[in-house]
Amino acid sequence: MPILEAKNLTYTYSIGSPFEKTAVDHIDLSIAEGEFVGVIGHTGSGKSTLMQMMNGLLQPTSGQILLDGCDIWDKKTDRRNIRFQVGLVFQYPEYQLFEETVYQDIAFGPKNMKLSEAEIDRRVRETAEAVGLTEEQLKKAPYALSGGQKRRAAIAGVMAMEPRVLILDEPTAGLDPKGRTKILTQLQAFHKRTGCTILLVSHSMEDVARYASKLLVLSQAKVVCYDTPTGVFAQSQSLESMGLALPQITRIFKQLAEKGISFEDEVYTVKYGAELLKTRLEGRNPEC
Amino acid sequence: MLKDITLGQYFPMNSVVHRMDARYKIVITLIYLVMLFWGQQIWSLAAGLIFTATAVFCSKIPPKMIIKSIKPIVPILIFTGLINLLMLDGGDVYWKWWVIRITEEGVQTSVFMIVRICLLIAGTSLLTYTTSPIVLTDAIESLLSxxxxxxxxxxxxxxxxxxxxxxxxxxxxxxxxxxxxxxxxxxxxxxxxxxxxxxxxxxxxxxxxxxxxxxxxxxxxxxxxRCYHGGEGRTRLRKLQSGLRDYIALAITLLMFAGVIVLNAVLH
Structure with missing residues (x-):
């Protein structure tokens, strides 16, 4: 059974005013448990709105969101409890840090869950380690950390609730390449360790291609496709018409293919591309 | 919820009043306010009413918006009306019960006060409806210079x-x-x-x-x-410019104010 489902989901902003805009338009979607989903789409394609509906922050104009087959807007459902199960990390989450120490800030979510002291402590330490924050840094004020550290502390704050679904809205925006790789590899490790479902909203095709097991492509408030990266990148032309470029390495291999150097597999990570090229070159006669 | 907050409520339209020089609009509003409280006769209030109605008509602001701006002060209106009605004594007695006396002067003053306050709010909200906050501050700066x-x-x-x-x-x-x-x-x-x-x-x-x-x-x-160093030597992209319509509007307002003063002096 899928963990999260959207049925005929629609969200319209400012109904009845001249600024009326449908951000999510009759979307059907079903996400299996344990999946690592990369969510891509142009600015204004409805990504953020869809993500905020998934944990009950926005109420759909029409349609349903099902968690384990139960409508999260059902009268009997406790929405706060839904938010503990579906954790959402907003864009630039470091701006929501408010406690005196990093430790207390990470503990904010678990405290709201009314967990025991010992359990809160375990979770804070575990997630801090998962995002690479030291014991020293936990005692510091959030504002004393660097930009990347603040970002990771804020992500840890949501991770510490141990949600079954973790949604991250552009967690790497505005970070340097090193900081980006750090967050994404830590996220991947967290995914492997806990087996939770992850939805990663990103602008970077490279990032989603490298980490995601499934890709969700949104365009103009609708789902264009929900498929494995190979399946999605196979439709390169329709992607480009939506203003989404393929990963650089995939484009290089496409051009190589046009020049007569073709490979059987689609390439969308640099690592795999390098391997393919290496075997091809080694297989060749050195004198040529 | 939070998006409903509107401050300084500017209502963008293309009308003569919107195009007027904001400095003149502020000055005219001030004269208008003084006039409302100077006038003691029914005629001066009528003049204020006609003036406001004409201004609203020229501004193309829906009258509904003006009424909306008066709504929040209804409790104040009722309070002022009642105080004046019950406290003032003079002229014919219309109705008497125990210590309460409704007199000619009380009725007159309370009606005057209510109409005055309504006109005051209508006039000032017309100023903010037709002038964007940025232009308004520019004009205040220019007037206070x-x-x-x-x-x-x-x-x-x-x-x-x-x-x-x-x-x-x-x-x-x-x-x-x-x-x-x-x-x-x-x-x-x-x-x-x-x-x-x-x-x-x-x-x-x-x-x-x-x-x-x-x-x-x-x-x-x-x-x-960008080398900001205060107001000294600063020039503006959008200059406040006065024209014929501003002079005419000011002239009309001044004439009306003069009329109210004369009427007051003659009839008292």
Missing amino acids: PMKKLKMPVHELAMMMTIALRFIPTLIEETSKIMAAQKARGADLESGSIVQRAQALVPILIPLFVSAFRRAEELALAMEC
Whole structure:
């Protein structure tokens, strides 16, 4: 059974005013448990709105969101409890840090869950380690950390609730390449360790291609496709018409293919591309 | 919820009143206010009423909007009306019961007061409806500029107003973002006692203050980078310009004010 489902989901902003805009338009979607989903789409394609509906922050104009087959807007459902199960990390989450120490800030979510002291402590330490924050840094004020550290502390704050679904809205925006790789590899490790479902909203095709097991492509408030990266990148032309470029390495291999150097597999990570090229070159006669 | 807040409520339209020089609009509004309280005769109130109606008609602002601006002060109107009605004594007695006496003067004054306050609110809201906040502060700066000789930091005050007005929507947006983020971490804003609710505001207010300070610092830096050094020698992209329509409007207002003064003097 899928963990999260959207049925005929629609969200319209400012109904009845001249600024009326449908951000999510009759979307059907079903996400299996344990999946690592990369969510891509142009600015204004409805990504953020869809993500905020998934944990009950926005109420759909029409349609349903099902968690384990139960409508999260059902009268009997406790929405706060839904938010503990579906954790959402907003864009630039470091701006929501408010406690005196990093430790207390990470503990904010678990405290709201009314967990025991010992359990809160375990979770804070575990997630801090998962995002690479030291014991020293936990005692510091959030504002004393660097930009990347603040970002990771804020992500840890949501991770510490141990949600079954973790949604991250552009967690790497505005970070340097090193900081980006750090967050994404830590996220991947967290995914492997806990087996939770992850939805990663990103602008970077490279990032989603490298980490995601499934890709969700949104365009103009609708789902264009929900498929494995190979399946999605196979439709390169329709992607480009939506203003989404393929990963650089995939484009290089496409051009190589046009020049007569073709490979059987689609390439969308640099690592795999390098391997393919290496075997091809080694297989060749050195004198040529 | 937060998006419903509108301050300075500018109602963009293309009308003669909108195009008028904001400085003249402020001056005319001030004369109009003095006139409303100077006039003691029914004729002066009628003049005020006709003046306001004409201005509203020329501005193309729907009369509904003007009525909407009067709504919040209805309790004040009722209070003022009752006080005047019951406290003032003079002229014929219309109705008497125990210590309460409704007299000619009481009725007259309370009706006068209510009409005056309504006209006052209608006139001033017409000013903010037809003038954007930025232009309004520009005009205030220009009108107050003689005060510079008295070492009053006129330009700085106007700049502060402009910046404050500019950042109201930004901060509202920021607040709703932070609220959503803390709700996602299980913050409970809707239930509990007053103390609990006040405590629940801490996770929202602290990030909001921090970001406001950060924005202020960034803005100061950006202004400095563009060599901002106060009002001295600063020129404007959009200059306030007065024209024939402003002179005519001011002339009409002054004539009416003079009429009210003369009427007052003759009839008293």
